Every structure is written in structure tokens, then in C-alpha cells.
Amino acid sequence: MTEFFRIECPQFDPDTSEARFSYRLNDLAFTEVLRFPHVSDIAVLDTPSFQKLLGLCAIVLGVSYFKLRAPLRIETDIALTPDERAFVLDVYENGLGEFYARNGLQRFGRLSLDAPEDDKAQLPAPVLKERTLLPIGGGKDSLVSVDLLTHVGAEFTPFAVNPKGPILSSVEAIGIEPVYVTRTLDPEMIRLGKEPGYYNGHVPSTAINSMIAALCALLFGYDQIVLSNERSASEGNVVFDGRETNHQYSKSLGFEVRIADILLHATGGALRYFSLLRPYSEARIASLFTHGHRFDSVFSSCNRNFRLTGNDGPLWCGECPKCHFVFLIFAPFMPKDRLLRIFGKNLLDEPANEHSFRELAGLTGQKPWECVGEILEAAACFYTLSRHADWHEDAVVKALKPDLLAQYGEEKLQLAMAECLTDSHDHHIPPALAAQVAAYAV
Known part of the structure; x- marks a missing residue:
């Protein structure tokens, strides 16, 4: 049949x-x-x-x-x-x-x-x-x-x-x-x-x-x-x-x-x-999120924590690629103490997370089957953190820095970060609304 x-x-x-x-x-x-x-x-x-x-x-x-x-x-x-x-x-x-x-x-x-x-x-x-x-x-x-x-x-x-x-x-x-x-x-x-x-x-x-x-x-x-x-x-x-x-x-x-x-x-x-967010990279969205605090204790991108019974456990498992990626793109823009309060711990200072972060940055394997951002975007965020006073000594940042520079080169990573923060014109937002949003999202 x-x-x-x-x-x-x-x-x-x-x-x-x-x-x-x-x-x-x-x-x-x-x-x-x-x-x-x-x-x-x-x-x-x-x-x-x-x-x-x-x-x-x-x-x-x-x-x-x-x-x-x-x-x-x-x-x-x-x-x-x-x-x-x-x-x-x-x-x-x-x-x-x-x-x-x-x-x-x-x-x-x-x-x-x-x-x-x-x-x-x-x-x-x-x-x-x-x-x-x-x-x-x-x-x-x-x-x-x-x-x-x-x-x-x-x-x-x-x-x-x-x-x-x-x-x-x-x-x-x-x-x-x-x-x-x-x-x-x-x-x-x-x-x-x-x-x-x-x-x-x-x-x-x-x-x-x-x-x-x-x-x-x-x-x-x-x-x-x-x-x-x-x-x-x-x-x-x-x-x-x-x-x-x-x-x-x-x-x-x-x-x-x-x-x-x-x-x-x-x-x-x-x-x-x-x-509405089509012009933006994940990093740009993360930077916009930091403008306010009212959602810090209620939001989560961790698939493991969308529970049928509601918020009866931690919002972030801290172990999956989505937790790792969101933590990574917030780190260049959000004060460290605020980010640690949201996640409950420093995911970039735990050596057990290194392989997952390597995948996100394109240093090993394929991009995870998750709703995570672009590989070069993740690599650019790591490069930025390697030069950031609050993050450069964390275990995962230190471990990845030599391989990031070897694979991408410093100039490419710098340009990639700049591109992440440059809004794209490739979107279908109605022009009047696009102009209003662009004037606010600076």
C-alpha cells in the first residue's frame, strides 16, 4: 500500500x-x-x-x-x-x-x-x-x-x-x-x-x-x-x-x-x-534588553524550564546551548552582577561548559539544533569579553581566546562585532513604524 x-x-x-x-x-x-x-x-x-x-x-x-x-x-x-x-x-x-x-x-x-x-x-x-x-x-x-x-x-x-x-x-x-x-x-x-x-x-x-x-x-x-x-x-x-x-x-x-x-x-x-526585530542581531537585541529591568526575574529562553505547572523551579538550567548563548550575548552589555543575579551563576567560569561554548562559536562540530544566533556573532562576543575587565579572566573566555584568534583573526572579530551592532535594512516593517522604532532604539 x-x-x-x-x-x-x-x-x-x-x-x-x-x-x-x-x-x-x-x-x-x-x-x-x-x-x-x-x-x-x-x-x-x-x-x-x-x-x-x-x-x-x-x-x-x-x-x-x-x-x-x-x-x-x-x-x-x-x-x-x-x-x-x-x-x-x-x-x-x-x-x-x-x-x-x-x-x-x-x-x-x-x-x-x-x-x-x-x-x-x-x-x-x-x-x-x-x-x-x-x-x-x-x-x-x-x-x-x-x-x-x-x-x-x-x-x-x-x-x-x-x-x-x-x-x-x-x-x-x-x-x-x-x-x-x-x-x-x-x-x-x-x-x-x-x-x-x-x-x-x-x-x-x-x-x-x-x-x-x-x-x-x-x-x-x-x-x-x-x-x-x-x-x-x-x-x-x-x-x-x-x-x-x-x-x-x-x-x-x-x-x-x-x-x-x-x-x-x-x-x-x-x-x-x-x-519587529528583523533588523537586529541577537547581540543588538541583548543590548536593547538591558535598557530596562522589569523583566529580569520573569523571562527565560531555556527550553527545559517551560513547565506545564508554571514557574516552580529555576528559570535557567545553566547547562543547555540556549542558556549558554543568551548568557554570552548579554555579557558584553550588562553589568556582571546583574547578569549573575539573573542566571544564578557565572556560566563562563565553569570549565564543564567549554565544549558547548566552542560549538556556539564555530570552533568544533556544527551549530546546535537550537534557537541560537550566528556562529560569527558568538565568536565576536567572546572576543569582546576577552578584552573586557570583568570577563577576561573567566575560565571559558581564557580557554577559547587562542583558538578564536587562530581561526578568525583579530580584525575579522572586531569587524563582526561592529556589524552585529549595525542595524540591517533587510526587513518588512511598515516604514512609519520602522522610523519610530529606529529613533527610539539608539
Whole structure:
């Protein structure tokens, strides 16, 4: 039997504000449920734009079930335009690039998508309010966006899917009533992902959450979704099956442009999507974060500490690549005592961390499969610390300095640090907002 993955047409129940998404993988059936806040204006549910986005959301959420077997054939009765077909294949190919690479599966250019063609004219634009839906991830990036939007006087609402741990504490510190969505995965999919004969691995979570945010934008009236993805998210990890694979693909500029175009056309030009932090490096974002203190005790980028029960343990494990990278990029810009209070210890003075930091700086192995910045950026931060009175004697800084200079050279590292602090013009922020933010972020 030829294996296949089928995406059924989704359903939205106005009485419960629940969306149900059903899938078939060969002889297996799955159902996923999204629970939204109460929808007061149910007329939006019948609009062509909402129905279009609901269908696209069903397709993007399907990657979690598709990956159990990763068959070559995908089918659905959801009608797609040519651009939407290309978007779907991009999600199922490049969005799952890390998954394919780590499981040794060759799928690039081999997937078939059987879907009816949508040949309707441009959809009518829904009426949306001039305000922003801002996804909050609990880390430094979205909190810098909070600070920037606040200072330019832009109206925004925090948004999250299945909020927990640092997301909840960050939103509490923001002090604005959020929009939360509960996503319930089919438990059988989770069980099978641990069984022999089935695959498991990374999915493009930013793409998934962005489609859920798009549904909320129509349901509750927001004319733009503002992400907090930095420019280094576009850097890949390894080349596999003839393509660069990127752990952060759905945070990349290339994907941002593609999904923004899809959302714009699906809503008759009403809904915009862009990243407010795209001009910045991770180091530049870290420097902006240091301008305020109100999030020091609530934020975290450590994946190990996004707990279902909330903040019942340390926000930073201090052992993973994300902890190490965030500590590294803060160190050149933040007083040492403040950084040690945030993390609880000095991660650059523990010899056991040396190998992890070497990977981040490109001195050994590949870039970690984590949401970390560019290799040269990390190397430049280390070089800066090697000349910093507060950090140059720390064990890891001293250990890496000779190899950094040997591999990159002093001039290249100096130029790299300067480049990290120079804002890029390669972004899609609306010009008026970009000018306001640039005037503040100096």
C-alpha cells in the first residue's frame, strides 16, 4: 500500500469557540482541538477570509501528524491557490528540514500534494482594528518588542498558545490582558511518536503558532501580527539532501515573506505580518534588553524550564546551548552582577561548559539544533569579553581566546562585532513604524 497523509476540512463550533482538525495517516485517524476565547461576533466565522485561514491552519497544524511516517503523498479537499500550494510544500519540506536531516529522510522535492485548485477572485477584506497581536515566547526577544511598541505608543495585545512558565510570568509583568489559545494534540500521536516504526522530531512551531494567531486576528479584530524574530534566525545548521536545513526556518526572513504574502492575500489585504526585530542581531537585541529591568526575574529562553505547572523551579538550567548563548550575548552589555543575579551563576567560569561554548562559536562540530544566533556573532562576543575587565579572566573566555584568534583573526572579530551592532535594512516593517522604532532604539 502506498502510504498517504490526508488533511480533512476543519470545523469551528461557535457555541464552544473550538476548532477541530482531523487527519488520516494510512489507517490511523487523529483529531486536534484549538480552544479560543469566547467569540462574540460569530458573523466572522462565515467570512471567506476566516474559512480560508481555517483551512490553511488545518494544513500547517498537520505537520505534527504527518511526521509520524512522513509519507510522500499528501492529500486534502481544501482548495488552494498556486501560491498557497507552494506555501504548503514549503512548510512540509523546509519547515520540517531539521526533522528530515536528523532522521535521515530524503523528502525535498519528492512530496506530492493533491488538492483542488482555488480559482476564486481576491477575497473581500474583513474589517480589522488598527492594533497589534504580539506573540510572547517568554524570552528576551518578544519582551524587547513589548518595550519598543510601548515607547512608540502602539496598541498591542500579548498572545500565546498553551502559555506556561516564563510566558505567564512575562505577560503578568507586561500588565495587558492577553489572548490565549489552548491547543490539544491528539494523545495517540504523542504515544506513537515514542513507538518503534514511527518518527519524531522538530516541527516548525512558529509557523503553527502564526496560523493560530491569524485566526485570532480575524476573530477578535487585529490588523497586524508582529513577530520578534531576529536576523540571525535565517542562518541554517547543516546541508542535507541538497539543501540548507535550519532549526529556525519558520523564523527566517524567507519564510516571513512567504507567510506574510499568504495572509495578506487570504484577507484581501487586511492582515499584515512582520517581525519587529528583523533588523537586529541577537547581540543588538541583548543590548536593547538591558535598557530596562522589569523583566529580569520573569523571562527565560531555556527550553527545559517551560513547565506545564508554571514557574516552580529555576528559570535557567545553566547547562543547555540556549542558556549558554543568551548568557554570552548579554555579557558584553550588562553589568556582571546583574547578569549573575539573573542566571544564578557565572556560566563562563565553569570549565564543564567549554565544549558547548566552542560549538556556539564555530570552533568544533556544527551549530546546535537550537534557537541560537550566528556562529560569527558568538565568536565576536567572546572576543569582546576577552578584552573586557570583568570577563577576561573567566575560565571559558581564557580557554577559547587562542583558538578564536587562530581561526578568525583579530580584525575579522572586531569587524563582526561592529556589524552585529549595525542595524540591517533587510526587513518588512511598515516604514512609519520602522522610523519610530529606529529613533527610539539608539
